Amino acid sequence: MSGAGTKPRSIARWLWRDYVRAHRFGLALAVFLMTVEGGMLGALSWMIKPMFDEIFTAQNRGAIVWVAIGVAGVFAIRALAAFSHRVMMVKIGQQIAARLQGDMVRHMLRLDSAFFQKNAPGTLIERVRGDSQAVTMLWEQVLAALARDVVSLFALLGVALWVDWRWTLIAIAAGPLLMLPINALQRHVRRASGASRDEAAQISTRLDEAFHGINTIKLTGTEARERGRIAEGIDRFMQTHLRAQTAQAGILAMIDIIAALGFFGVLVYGGLQIIDGEKTVGEFMSFFTAMALIFDPLRRIGNVSGAWQTALASLERLRAVFDEAPTILSPAQPRPAPQPIAQADITLDDVTFSYGDATVLNHLSLTARAGKTTAL
Numbered sequence: 001m002s003g004a005g006t007k008p009r010s011i012a013r014w015l016w017r018d019y020v021r022a023h024r025f026g027l028a029l030a031v032f033l034m035t036v037e038g039g040m041l042g043a044l045s046w047m048i049k050p051m052f053d054e055i056f057t058a059q060n061r062g063a064i065v066w067v068a069i070g071v072a073g074v075f076a077i078r079a080l081a082a083f084s085h086r087v088m089m090v091k092i093g094q095q096i097a098a099r100l101q102g103d104m105v106r107h108m109l110r111l112d113s114a115f116f117q118k119n120a121p122g123t124l125i126e127r128v129r130g131d132s133q134a135v136t137m138l139w140e141q142v143l144a145a146l147a148r149d150v151v152s153l154f155a156l157l158g159v160a161l162w163v164d165w166r167w168t169l170i171a172i173a174a175g176p177l178l179m180l181p182i183n184a185l186q187r188h189v190r191r192a193s194g195a196s197r198d199e200a201a202q203i204s205t206r207l208d209e210a211f212h213g214i215n216t217i218k219l220t221g222t223e224a225r226e227r228g229r230i231a232e233g234i235d236r237f238m239q240t241h242l243r244a245q246t247a248q249a250g251i252l253a254m255i256d257i258i259a260a261l262g263f264f265g266v267l268v269y270g271g272l273q274i275i276d277g278e279k280t281v282g283e284f285m286s287f288f289t290a291m292a293l294i295f296d297p298l299r300r301i302g303n304v305s306g307a308w309q310t311a312l313a314s315l316e317r318l319r320a321v322f323d324e325a326p327t328i329l330s331p332a333q334p335r336p337a338p339q340p341i342a343q344a345d346i347t348l349d350d351v352t353f354s355y356g357d358a359t360v361l362n363h364l365s366l367t368a369r370a371g372k373t374t375a376l
Helices: 008-057 062-108 113-118 121-134 137-163 165-172 175-212 214-220 223-275 281-323
Strands: 346-355 358-368
Touching: 008 062, 008 137, 008 281, 062 121, 062 137, 062 281, 121 175, 121 281, 137 165, 137 281, 165 223, 165 281, 175 214, 175 223, 175 281, 214 223, 223 281
Parallel strands: none
Antiparallel strands: 346 358
16 A cells, blocks of 8 residues: 555645545635735835835934825735735635545455455554644645745745846856755655654554454563564654654755845845945845845745655555455346245355465355354
């Protein structure tokens, strides 16, 4: 039951067709509100220039009230949009997760016993609960960041370019150099997240076995052995989870390195221009505010790549369950019994049957008489 070979595009199409499309209008409204929130950051950085040049430098008293109203309005609009889209996204995410869980349970109950023979209960519980809940980060983190933070990124970048395109190029010059290590970290996040979910499933299996077999464990005095097995599983989960989180933190650190190099160049070059009178303090503060704010959405977008890889690992396992199909099916046109059921015997003649590699009937022949109880 592995979905590692499933392509991300195929998974995305399946998720959209079966689960997301029904919520497209609510998602569209939420995305619009995200763009409003993101655009307000650009508006805020743009208003820094008149604040310094018109009020603090030129000492224009008449501009104070209007600039203050503008800044307060930006924060009020941003707060209302952020509150609305967060509530909507959580609701939609939970509805999708609930439907996904219900469909998975319905599908599992149709599968052959061999499927449950190969997959421990803890593994299946982790698929239904853990993996489906992990997918909710697509709505609460990934989509929110791609809508809100991308708009913020372009709005702030537009303000920075409006102030001085040379300063902007200096600020982002180090970005392309770090793309390769960031891509490598993204792949590592996906692999480590998949291993972490597998270890979580193993822990659930161990706990299920221990709790159901607690009387046997106590009678045989194997508490220490079971405790050791569970502790080993927890330790492996901790290590794989730590690897995933370390790689994700590395992506954010790379973005901070880009910010450090960019700010160093702008402060040196821009500071000299201000001293020479080529630029105003308001222009520099507007640019500085835009670039300071731009790295926050950029950092969240970098975090999104790790969140998407984590969600993709869970989606691959969920899709693998749905790809399983029952092999024991009722005939398309069942034949009626040759005589009334109450009078019909059941006869097995040299029957062999197995669950996967485990043979449970080996050349068995017997007759279960009608009206009597036959125990095997």
